[in-house]
Amino acid sequence: MLLPHGPVETPVFMPVGTAATVKAVPQHIVEELGANIILGNTYHLYLRPGHELIRRLGGLHRFMSWPRPLLTDSGGFQVFSLSELRKVTDEGVRFRSHLDGSTHFFSPEHSMDVQIALGADILMAFDECTEYPATRERARHSLDLTLAWAQRSLTHFKAHQHEVPWHEQLGGKTQSLFGIVQGGMYADLRRESAERLIEMDFAGYAIGGLSVGEPRHATREVIEQVLPLLPADKPRYLMGVGYPEEIVEYAAMGVDMMDCVLPTRAARHGLLFTSEGRVNIRARKYAEDESPADPECGCMVCRRYSRAYLRHLFASGEPLAAVLNSIHNLAYYLELMASVRYAIELGSLPELVKRVRSRSADSAAREA
């Protein structure tokens, strides 16, 4: 995938940099870890520091000093999960900020304006994320809204795409707008969503509305249904997923892009992902454990620090705990996705999926 700010090999895992920072990790380390694209959250950046400020400072790449590709979400998911008192009409969503209670309005056109101001390489159509569980009637209505908003997003984007802050600097290049497949857990609605979006002709397609509380087999079923419907020559992006064994499995099914807060959020809670499964670094048993977080990992944390030290930092509430745990977890995810790409070349992906799945099962058994 060649984007205005550089190439991205797929399948790719995208670390989440919600507020213009991958939480607790300096940009040069995110780069060293091999992250070639990261995600910013439109809802957060719109509220603080504001998209107009970021536009005036040259866009999100320049603001946060991140030279590689970026993707912004539409703000839809965060409006639904974080904001208060939201009121959805055909026109858009009125909501209160979770920061200060102030009132705001997002429409598809406004989401495009905000995302064009931020200037990520990839932006997402404004959608309503259907909650789980949802009745068929509710999912139907939500899908209709999302499809109408997708068309309005596309129309507005086409009219304003040249306004991206780096348009001239990068020789007239523009952002890529992706559509988002919704439809809840209903196969026919998902199919209709995919078909209608493909007619509109987006630069890529995402599967949204998953990881909202449904059981994992339901997630898998939706992915299995939708993926074959999406054009193979455009990126297929599964939003907000997941655990290591999931990202490997979904990549094997054909997903090109995934993002998730899990590696960094889990890190801040002391949960490390390793080749031996999950390590809860808070556990007493690591107090004098001189081995690295992951004996098979070559990241800057595993090369230098012991589990005993990481446990001490976490137990002491030291800010370095979040820094080091996040670096390791990101290294683990990014390395895992690199091995997926390598396994695809070698034709050994099924073995990798199996191995990662068994690690995860082993560690679940150990923790139980």
Place this chain on the structure above:
Amino acid sequence: MLLPHGPVETPVFMPVGTAATVKAVPQHIVEELGANIILGNTYHLYLRPGHELIRRLGGLHRFMSWPRPLLTDSGGFQVFSLSELRKVTDEGVRFRSHLDGSTHFFSPEHSMDVQIALGADILMAFDECTEYPATRERARHSLDLTLAWAQRSLTHFKAHQHEVPWHEQLGGKTQSLFGIVQGGMYADLRRESAERLIEMDFAGYAIGGLSVGEPRHATREVIEQVLPLLPADKPRYLMGVGYPEEIVEYAAMGVDMMDCVLPTRAARHGLLFTSEGRVNIRARKYAEDESPADPECGCMVCRRYSRAYLRHLFASGEPLAAVLNSIHNLAYYLELMASVRYAIELGSLPELVKRVRSRSADSAAREA
């Protein structure tokens, strides 16, 4: 100054790594910034994770993966400033942990045992830090206690110095024990303290009991009185000081070593030290300021990030704010001390002192 874990050029500023971490900064970055010796706090490490645990894991250097020299304080200052319900007798101090209220006892002998277990290159005699203000009678009594404890520290250290965790590994080298000059703000008591400690023959001498709330001219007077009394061929260490203009001034007066939490603590509160004076990054005026924190600084933060971005991180409560602000402030302090050493070679130290003092006055005027 050649220590078991390497050489240290003086005058030197020592970043504080209280709980086996310079708060929020990974060790490889502390190294890159040029810190050649850092400090650990005996009181904190004794309470958590415990000195016996650190001894079993090979000592503090190995535990925290810090290959360069380390210094530990005696625990005295923290017992007096952090713990609860302390009861001082000739024997030692009984106190309650600020973490969990548990009861502990520190004597000179115990402080030595703890510091030998931690295994820093330099350890400090156990002292009572005289509070400010203190009557002459109180300062006299406190000094007598500290002198008795200094002798007991020395005697115990000599008998047990071979127990340091790296004794064999480093070919029989041992730690260096420093005595601490006390005596409150009384010139004759300070003199007596210095003379008595010198008779005992320590490897170095510290000036303690400053930065405890006294006015800056009083700090300066004590330093002026005490420094000429101390042997010039041994390190002279001023504890817990201070602002940039102070460390330059005191270095010019002949102090060889200083430590202070200020660069990292101020960083976590959004206060940056720069060649233009102090920058309070929280200020609204930096919201769209694309210049680096310090235009004259070449550190990894100033090379990459704008004040606008640093302000955004701080305003958003992002963990990266503490990381980047701390890196810059440490870079500023370490670079400043490097320019002191350079100015000493060139004979231009008075000009440097003047320049740094005027920066600080300028910025105080701007903030007022």
